[in-house]
Amino acid sequence: MQELRGAAAAGPPVTPVLTGAGQRATGTASQALSSVARAAIEVLAGDLAASPMKECGRPDCTRVYLDRSRGHRRTWCGMEECGNRVKAAAYRRRLKERAGE
Ligand SMILES: [Zn+2]
Incomplete structure (x- = not known):
């Protein structure tokens, strides 16, 4: 299989924050894009x-x-x-x- 490199995934991801209301994340738009790219790679590489x-x-x-x-x-x-x-x-x-x- 051809290697899939996600340039967006190379950047830092969002920071998860645990609050009394649950989990949320903070960060910039490029950090959010990195987190989405990382999650996409995990889904595509995982057991569908x-x-x-x-x-x-x-x-x-x-x-x-x-x-x-x-x-x-x-x-x-x-x-x-x-x-x-x-x-x-x-x-x-x-x-x-x-x-x-
Ligand atoms: Zn439907």
Whole structure:
């Protein structure tokens, strides 16, 4: 595989800060870009099957999302956008099949 060098990743990353409200980060825009580039390299180099990043299950949708659901069984990028569309289409298909019987 060709080596992928991220010039942005070479710079210093943002500084993580732990607060009473959780974690946040401070830094400049170039530091933020470095952190994003570093995270992208980690995702691309890692085991994608074990990654929480998934593609939406609706064939016409091109979105990816982080599956942070319990059991990692989330299928859609969002219920409103895709999950409901797929479920409604399956329901209509079942009704049509029943009507044809
Ligand atoms: Zn989707």
